[in-house]
Amino acid sequence: MSYRPVTTESAPVRLFLIACAVLVLALFLLLPLAAVFAEAFRKGWEVFLASLHEEAALSAIKLTLIAAGVSVPLNTLFGVSAAWLVTKFRFKGRSLLVSLIDLPFAVSPVIAGLVWVMLFGAKGWFPQSAMADAFAPAAHLAASLAEYQGFGWLFSDLAVWLADPKIIFALPGIVIATTFVTFPFVARELIPLMETQGSDQEEAAVTLGARGWHVFFRVTLPNIKWGLLYGVLLCNARAMGEFGAVSVVSGHIRGETNTLPLHVEVLYNEYQFSAAFACATLLAFLALVTLSLKTAVEYFSGHDASGKH
Amino acid sequence: MSISIQSITKTFGAYTALENVSLEVPDGSLTALLGPSGSGKTTLLRIVAGLEFADPGPGKIAFHGEDVGDIPAGRRGVGFVFQHYALFRHMTVAQNIAFGLSVLPRAARPQKSEIRDRVMELLKLVKLEGLDQRRPHELSGGQRQRVALARALAIRPKVLLLDEPFGALDAQVRKDLRRWLRQFHDEIGLTTLFVTHDQEEALELSDQVVVMRNARIEQVGEPQTVYDNPRSPFVYEFLGNVNKLHAGQDVRYVRPHEIDVLFAAEFDPATDSLARVQHLFSAGPIATLTVKLGDGQFLDVELSRKQLDELGLSVGDEVAVRPAVMA
Incomplete structure (x- = not known):
């Protein structure tokens, strides 16, 4: 007679449970991924490459990169500051602040987009015309600065924008919406981590004579680097993949205000399935890269953490 | 400094x-x-x-x-x-x-x-x-x-x-x-x-x-x-073990090593109290003895192993306890 550990089930039960898990995995995770790639290549390599080379596609890729390129660094900065503030200091309203950080996760992305339309849209609180008036002196200054040789080019685009400050249905709106929606990622990742680490090491650094920035760069940052990287990675994935909020503020102007996810939708609605899926492979690829980087971060941070105590 | x-x-x-x-x-x-x-x-x-x-x-x-x-x-x-x-x-x-x-x-x-x-x-x-x-x-x-x-x-x-x-x-x-x-x-x-x-x-x-x-x-x-x-x-x-003895309203503190243990035969009513051995612990150089006084209060006493061996005590024996004279 053979014995098995008390927490182990009999062979048929085990097989059944494993089969269920594999089935769910295949059906919900692997099949859609495979479908994306299969559809993308259905009409062959040429169509696939042509769909990515098309002008509207390139513009969508560029816009997505810009939106992520602005919002991810901003949110890294916000996230680190917020986490530092709420974990290393005790003050009134602290728990309210912690909840507020989660607000963008709590509201639907569509609402998150609509908020900005209501603020900056034609019938909003700060419509374009009103802002043009308000920015007029700044626009004038930028325009005169743009006249200068050498550095003038730095201001030419700004002058044009200030003269006609478009936020909704334009790049600024897309960047704002993306930043808003992805705001909590870095802070969420860091707050529990910094909470468990406590302030002992920072206090030790202070008694040893370190000033604020030394404490942060030489003690706090090295201790949170893997958590930070992880948060930035997730933030980036969401920034590039965000659909709802961006969809509301973008206006879907082809070749101008379509990000990659919006471009996929437009193509799909126009029955250009292969092109739509070709662009979708880029997003799927981004997801795979994010996943493998995430695994790598976990591996290295686990390695680091093994020597925690 | x-x-x-x-x-x-x-x-x-x-x-x-x-x-x-x-x-x-x-x-x-x-x-x-x-x-x-x-x-x-x-x-x-x-x-x-x-x-x-x-x-x-x-x-x-x-x-x-x-x-x-x-x-x-x-x-x-x-x-x-x-x-x-x-x-x-x-x-x-x-x-x-x-x-x-x-x-x-x-x-x-x-x-x-x-x-x-x-x-x-x-x-x-x-x-x-x-x-x-x-x-x-x-x-x-x-x-x-x-x-x-x-x-x-x-x-x-x-x-x-x-x-x-x-x-x-x-x-x-x-x-x-x-x-x-x-x-x-x-x-x-x-x-x-x-x-x-x-x-x-x-x-x-x-x-x-x-x-x-x-x-x-x-x-x-x-x-x-x-x-x-x-x-x-x-x-x-807070500083070390101590026996807290109630005598009416008063409380007396006696440290366990400040108590002598004698044979019941040597009992001197002027200074001593009679007590019965409740518990003996003697693993180590110092032996600890818990005795029960006539009024029901317990007293912890510390003795050297040598003293304990000389007394040859076991649980249930009657002894006389005397506050050690402090220098």
Whole structure:
């Protein structure tokens, strides 16, 4: 007679449970991924490459990169500051602040987009015309600065924008919406981590004579680097993949205000399935890269953490 | 450098951590802040370090007569060893020890080679030569504690502050390190203030014991004095085992080793009481005896093994107990 550990089930039960898990995995995770790639290549390599080379596609890729390129660094900065503030200091309203950080996760992305339309849209609180008036002196200054040789080019685009400050249905709106929606990622990742680490090491650094920035760069940052990287990675994935909020503020102007996810939708609605899926492979690829980087971060941070105590 | 603490009060919201506390720590002494948790001892240490600030008021903290109340922790010249050491875990032992020197303003910062020499010198001082390239997680608890000590000493502090220095160590290492720290203190002669809740540790290690309770100081003095002449029942009970005997309204305190045990035949009604042996524990050089007095109260008595053997007692025997005559 053979014995098995008390927490182990009999062979048929085990097989059944494993089969269920594999089935769910295949059906919900692997099949859609495979479908994306299969559809993308259905009409062959040429169509696939042509769909990515098309002008509207390139513009969508560029816009997505810009939106992520602005919002991810901003949110890294916000996230680190917020986490530092709420974990290393005790003050009134602290728990309210912690909840507020989660607000963008709590509201639907569509609402998150609509908020900005209501603020900056034609019938909003700060419509374009009103802002043009308000920015007029700044626009004038930028325009005169743009006249200068050498550095003038730095201001030419700004002058044009200030003269006609478009936020909704334009790049600024897309960047704002993306930043808003992805705001909590870095802070969420860091707050529990910094909470468990406590302030002992920072206090030790202070008694040893370190000033604020030394404490942060030489003690706090090295201790949170893997958590930070992880948060930035997730933030980036969401920034590039965000659909709802961006969809509301973008206006879907082809070749101008379509990000990659919006471009996929437009193509799909126009029955250009292969092109739509070709662009979708880029997003799927981004997801795979994010996943493998995430695994790598976990591996290295686990390695680091093994020597925690 | 002496530390002078005058009328310090510290509150956290509605909670009073320290209430009008004054204390003098003589230059070069090793002083223990002893008390149960919540007595305010760690808060006091942190205020001396500049990690907390006392409530505004007449309170004053001075090092060698110089008021340091407004000087931030980093420029106060204190070496602080944290209970869990707070070593920088991403740095090597050498980098940990060098930290205080490497964050000095450029003008005051020593050369790299000087810092390295100082680190090596400190490693030698705390008997950790050859471990400079290790990371904190590769060290034992006792080694980590000595790294923390070396790191605190690197900035040549005026006073050394230790928060529960042995709290996180197991019993054997604790004993060894205690002895080592006493010796170490005698060698470097730095004014040292440490926090502990372990009365044995405080009595064995320090020149001066400060017993704290409920945000106040109960008694200050040399270990022997405080032990022999406790000023309050709290101090009596807190410093070592004690029997509390009720006689009507009065309470008498008798330490277990201050009682003689005799054969019942030697009973002298003038001084002794008759009692029955309830429990015997004799693993170790000191035997502990629990006896039940005629009025039902229990009494713990400590005897040497030799005395116990001579008496040849066993549970249930009747004996006479007599308060030992104290010199």
